[in-house]
Amino acid sequence: MDTGAMNTVVPANELEKIGVARKGKETYILADGSDALFDVGYAIMSVNGRKTVGKVIFGKDDVEPLLGVTVLESAGFMVDPTNNELVDLPVWIKVKATRV
Known part of the structure; x- marks a missing residue:
């Protein structure tokens, strides 16, 4: 988990093993400032037992x-930076009432 990373990166060979299909190409800025x-x-994906669907980047086969x-938040978590742990994300749903 990297609180500075928006997207999830997984080695391409691991994604291929589990049948994740390539759906397109996108340019990302790497930690060194270059584009790739x-x-x-x-x-x-499952995060602490909660399943969610998210975008994954096909990284090099040796990438960690x-x-x-984004995956953490869609699973209902956020990082508590003080204690460096996952905590439940407050869920707010705004519902517009209608008359019947």
């Missing part, structure tokens, strides 16, 4: 997997 083009796809904040 990567294949992207969508996968069902990186869980991005």
Whole structure:
């Protein structure tokens, strides 16, 4: 987990093993400031037992997997930076009432 990373990166060979399809290409800015083009796809992921669907970047085969904040948030978590742990994300749903 990297609280500075928006997107999830997984080695391409691991994504291929589990059948994640490549759905397009996107350019990302790397930590060194350079641009790189990567294949992207969508996968069902589980974070502490909560399943969510999120975008995954097909990284180089030797890249360390990186869980991005967008997947964490869609699973209902956020990082508590003080204690460096996952906590439940407050959920707010705004519903517009209608008359019947």
